[in-house]
Amino acid sequence: MELYELNLLMMTEGLKAKKFSASEIFESCKKRIDACEPSIHALITRTDDTMPTFNENGALAGIPTVIKDNLCTKGLRTTAASKILGNWRPPYDATAWSKLKDAGSILMGKANMDEFAMGNTCGNSAFGPTMNPNDTSLVPGGSSGGSAAAVSAGYVPFSLGSDTGGSIRQPASFCGVYGLKPTYGMVSRYGLISYGSSLDQIGPFARTVRDLQLVMSVISGHDNMDSSSFSDRPHDFSYNEKASVKGKKVALVKEFADFTLDAPIADAMKRTAKILEDEGAVITEVSLPVVSKYAVACYYALAMSEAHTNLERYDGVRLGYTVKDARGIKEMFERVRSHGFGAEVKARIIAGTCLTEPTRCEEYYVAATKVRTLIAQEFTRAFGETDYILQPVTPSMPGKVGEVDDDAMKGYEADLYTLPVNLAGLPGLSFFTGYAGNLPVGLQLIGKRWSDSELLDTGIILENHLGSPRIANGGVK
Amino acid sequence: MAELTFTPVIGIEIHIRLKSDSKLFCSCSTNTDAPANTNICPVCMGLPGTLPHMNHRVVEQGMRAGFALNCGIRPKSLFFRKSYFYPDLPKGHQISQCDLPITTSGYIEVHDADGNLKKIRVHHLHLEEDVGSLHHSASDGRLEGADTSYVDYNRSGTPLAEIVSEPDVSSSAEAVEYVMTLRRRVIYSGASDVELEKGMMRFDANVSMKCSDGRWGHKVEVKNMNSFKALERAIEYEIVRQKKIMLQGGEVIQETRHWNDAKGITSSSRVKENYRKFIVEPDLPPLYIDQEWIDKVAATMPEMPDVRANRYVKDWGVSQEVADVLTDDRNLADYFEDCVKAGANPVRTANWVRTEVLRVLNEKGVKISDFTMKPETLAGIVSRVDGKKLSTTQGKEVFDWICANNGGIDEAVKALGITEGGIAGNALADVIASVIAANPDVIDEIKSGKDKKGKKLKFLQGLVMKETKGQAKPQEVSEAIEKALN
Amino acid sequence: MYLTSEEVNEIALESRLMLTEQELAGAVKYINNFLDALQCFKELDLKDVEPFSFAEAIECPLREDKVIPFADNEAILHESEHVDGSYFKVPRIMEE
Numbered sequence A: 001m002e003l004y005e006l007n008l009l010m011m012t013e014g015l016k017a018k019k020f021s022a023s024e025i026f027e028s029c030k031k032r033i034d035a036c037e038p039s040i041h042a043l044i045t046r047t048d049d050t051m052p053t054f055n056e057n058g059a060l061a062g063i064p065t066v067i068k069d070n071l072c073t074k075g076l077r078t079t080a081a082s083k084i085l086g087n088w089r090p091p092y093d094a095t096a097w098s099k100l101k102d103a104g105s106i107l108m109g110k111a112n113m114d115e116f117a118m119g120n121t122c123g124n125s126a127f128g129p130t131m132n133p134n135d136t137s138l139v140p141g142g143s144s145g146g147s148a149a150a151v152s153a154g155y156v157p158f159s160l161g162s163d164t165g166g167s168i169r170q171p172a173s174f175c176g177v178y179g180l181k182p183t184y185g186m187v188s189r190y191g192l193i194s195y196g197s198s199l200d201q202i203g204p205f206a207r208t209v210r211d212l213q214l215v216m217s218v219i220s221g222h223d224n225m226d227s228s229s230f231s232d233r234p235h236d237f238s239y240n241e242k243a244s245v246k247g248k249k250v251a252l253v254k255e256f257a258d259f260t261l262d263a264p265i266a267d268a269m270k271r272t273a274k275i276l277e278d279e280g281a282v283i284t285e286v287s288l289p290v291v292s293k294y295a296v297a298c299y300y301a302l303a304m305s306e307a308h309t310n311l312e313r314y315d316g317v318r319l320g321y322t323v324k325d326a327r328g329i330k331e332m333f334e335r336v337r338s339h340g341f342g343a344e345v346k347a348r349i350i351a352g353t354c355l356t357e358p359t360r361c362e363e364y365y366v367a368a369t370k371v372r373t374l375i376a377q378e379f380t381r382a383f384g385e386t387d388y389i390l391q392p393v394t395p396s397m398p399g400k401v402g403e404v405d406d407d408a409m410k411g412y413e414a415d416l417y418t419l420p421v422n423l424a425g426l427p428g429l430s431f432f433t434g435y436a437g438n439l440p441v442g443l444q445l446i447g448k449r450w451s452d453s454e455l456l457d458t459g460i461i462l463e464n465h466l467g468s469p470r471i472a473n474g475g476v477k
Numbered sequence B: 001m002a003e004l005t006f007t008p009v010i011g012i013e014i015h016i017r018l019k020s021d022s023k024l025f026c027s028c029s030t031n032t033d034a035p036a037n038t039n040i041c042p043v044c045m046g047l048p049g050t051l052p053h054m055n056h057r058v059v060e061q062g063m064r065a066g067f068a069l070n071c072g073i074r075p076k077s078l079f080f081r082k083s084y085f086y087p088d089l090p091k092g093h094q095i096s097q098c099d100l101p102i103t104t105s106g107y108i109e110v111h112d113a114d115g116n117l118k119k120i121r122v123h124h125l126h127l128e129e130d131v132g133s134l135h136h137s138a139s140d141g142r143l144e145g146a147d148t149s150y151v152d153y154n155r156s157g158t159p160l161a162e163i164v165s166e167p168d169v170s171s172s173a174e175a176v177e178y179v180m181t182l183r184r185r186v187i188y189s190g191a192s193d194v195e196l197e198k199g200m201m202r203f204d205a206n207v208s209m210k211c212s213d214g215r216w217g218h219k220v221e222v223k224n225m226n227s228f229k230a231l232e233r234a235i236e237y238e239i240v241r242q243k244k245i246m247l248q249g250g251e252v253i254q255e256t257r258h259w260n261d262a263k264g265i266t267s268s269s270r271v272k273e274n275y276r277k278f279i280v281e282p283d284l285p286p287l288y289i290d291q292e293w294i295d296k297v298a299a300t301m302p303e304m305p306d307v308r309a310n311r312y313v314k315d316w317g318v319s320q321e322v323a324d325v326l327t328d329d330r331n332l333a334d335y336f337e338d339c340v341k342a343g344a345n346p347v348r349t350a351n352w353v354r355t356e357v358l359r360v361l362n363e364k365g366v367k368i369s370d371f372t373m374k375p376e377t378l379a380g381i382v383s384r385v386d387g388k389k390l391s392t393t394q395g396k397e398v399f400d401w402i403c404a405n406n407g408g409i410d411e412a413v414k415a416l417g418i419t420e421g422g423i424a425g426n427a428l429a430d431v432i433a434s435v436i437a438a439n440p441d442v443i444d445e446i447k448s449g450k451d452k453k454g455k456k457l458k459f460l461q462g463l464v465m466k467e468t469k470g471q472a473k474p475q476e477v478s479e480a481i482e483k484a485l486n
Numbered sequence C: 001m002y003l004t005s006e007e008v009n010e011i012a013l014e015s016r017l018m019l020t021e022q023e024l025a026g027a028v029k030y031i032n033n034f035l036d037a038l039q040c041f042k043e044l045d046l047k048d049v050e051p052f053s054f055a056e057a058i059e060c061p062l063r064e065d066k067v068i069p070f071a072d073n074e075a076i077l078h079e080s081e082h083v084d085g086s087y088f089k090v091p092r093i094m095e096e
């Protein structure tokens, strides 16, 4: 067994017991990246040239990691997979990354993603697509596709991504790793390049649920620099041996029953429900009529309205891609933005601008904020009746790399199972259930706000029954 | 046909810099005089991934400024993003409370054309961040014709209060009184120093005209006024321009116009201002202000200057003009009231402060806070002059001596050789005799009857007063001279 | 059709985006499909529904008014190709 194959917990324990050294881990991971990266292309920037010094007493001392390239890294190029950021080197670290660094983690690279996190294939990057390490002809999912692929292929035992409407959970499911979208406000967003600010949340990928716990215990908690991060919430992610689902209610969504699912996913739903039932949980049903019918429209209306204002700052004056021969400021802005942004981003900017125009604002943007209230209320009601909601992450298995849907809205509908969680600020765990042939199949468990640590406890119970994913082949012949 | 008359309908928007050490959403210094682009950080530069963090003191300053305008405080207010593209606006949008502001409505009182008090309603005051500053490379420093602009982001993110009036202003004079009163009130509240020369107060005006034939002209937004004078001139210019159009039967176009101070004209703004509906700022939760906090800040509010001036006029009989001067500076008014509290006559003290104290401050180029004479001392001088223990001239000499030497009144009297009660009787007669002896030609003129207007007589009186160092009573001097000449 | 290509182009320019003919055609289709999907809001009675702001009652945290200078403003300036001396230099603002 190679060192890179160790999961996070085994690595930290082995390092503590001096079974191997941090530099041996570093070299092993680096070799693995060298082997897979040509066929996976999970990283925009590699930073594993030489091993840096690190805090040897931290909780993650010597553990290699990869973070999504929309997390700012001081002095190191951060692109959000967009041409418009050029070679921007932020003069500061994102809080989540600085916490990992303080804990002794070592950065191996910045992960590929859909430009500004807009997409669910990781094919929408100015740096080209990332491939699924289980089958390189397939997409890894997105937008945090690079972060998911890196963990799946064994580059690193854990990584960070961000989830605005499923961008952690969907690639975790496609790549066969665990991914947590934490409760909104659990992890500081400072230094995360915003897409939809009220929906964005940073979270971890790992190959075991216990590893997610370890990472969450480091990155969660209040941050003065993020006014939406909560100060008075407990965030104890230590392993709970006595965790049980006995007597807990796990609900399926009534309205989702009619929707078609790919066979492996439908099968996984049945098996998982059975396991939970055998463990003493009560399988029930909740009704989410507004969510099932209006969440997709609501989500995209709000995400684009917020996104277009978040992207107004890219004008070529202070950083990134620019032009120097414009005759007027308007021409400069137009040229920078027209050439700097990719097609999907431009489409969403125009949509967001359109929805918030004075003449349409009430009809679309304000209406969407009200629909969001109804959705949040619906979840509050549902969680009065159940402890968890079990549902798919996506209705279908990953598609081919390079396949583009002609109707964008159809692609958006594939996010129905993930994005309501962001609208209501809930935690969602994407977990591995087994393989269908070569491909992993993931599902999603959703909890109440701030129930992240119990959610992970339950994830461990599921993992014990369903087994942990293996390291993907990573395109190595 | 009756002659057409026009009534201007004017609303004013004011931006005032609120006083704080650090910026609104980051910890950079608010010192905009620092070398360009030194007081900047990732937050106020709008760098990707940064988030705003609200300044506690600015909230209080907003409350104070609100109280100064007779506004109420809203227990819950919200921040929005106001979008437009401009190089001095780092995020491409300004974080502003425009739609759910920190204050409710208020008002300011001004004098109308007939001298009666009139309320100008304040719609609200809201908090927002300022933009960076632009320097243009055209020879006259203006936008038009400039090839390049230079941006300094030191000002970006400094805290502003935007104050929006209802369209209750009907003349440029009312507009100026409104902004001057408002400025004094805000300074009194401690919310801002409103140093005009530092651009801490900027004005926009919405001007439209109502015609006696029932026509209403469209609203024109005039921007870019940075002084009281500019505001006054810009409004005057617009009134004349719009009236002319309407008299010719034309229609005033609804538009934004820029005031060009050098040329003294407004011109149509060629930059299209696109006003988007504001989206809620997702990075800032609502601002809650509880009653306890409101009460605490309200308790620190001083009496407002115009209220104070009116009290001086009404209760103490001080003239409006003098009362206005005294209350212009909160510390000066405090000084004046301390003198009155020490027992001096208010009207006479007011005049003393107005003339003597301000003269000395002017000469020395200092503020009232640097003035060393205790209010009790000035009260003592005024009372002694009042009680005729000192003549006015002696009083002023004592005042000057104390200003120069920092002593008490008795000390000053002794040092100046003043006999309290003055020179009279034989002593006065001796002085008059010597003055007469020294000016034979003046005496001749008076005796020949040429001094019809009594000018020469006054001249003699002046010489006597001078000789007696002001310690004689003028009435007695004049009688004694006439007696001596006859 | 909710928006014509002219209207979409105007919105694009408002966002400081110049679209090629092909991009514009795509954007028109995209926006209209999108607006079509949003028509479903009309089925809901939203009259008395409060707009959503935060997932739960959270107050705007307030920080002390204390100056903490950013250590490295040079690093910020260094990232711009428009820095001239200590200023950011941009082309003229008024259009012809």
Ligand SMILES: [Mg+2]
Pocket (backbone or CB within 6 Å): B015, B096, B128, B162
């Ligand atoms: Mg404003």
Ligand SMILES: [Zn+2]
Pocket (backbone or CB within 6 Å): B023, B026, B027, B028, B039, B040, B041, B042, B043, B044, B045, B157
């Ligand atoms: Zn700053």
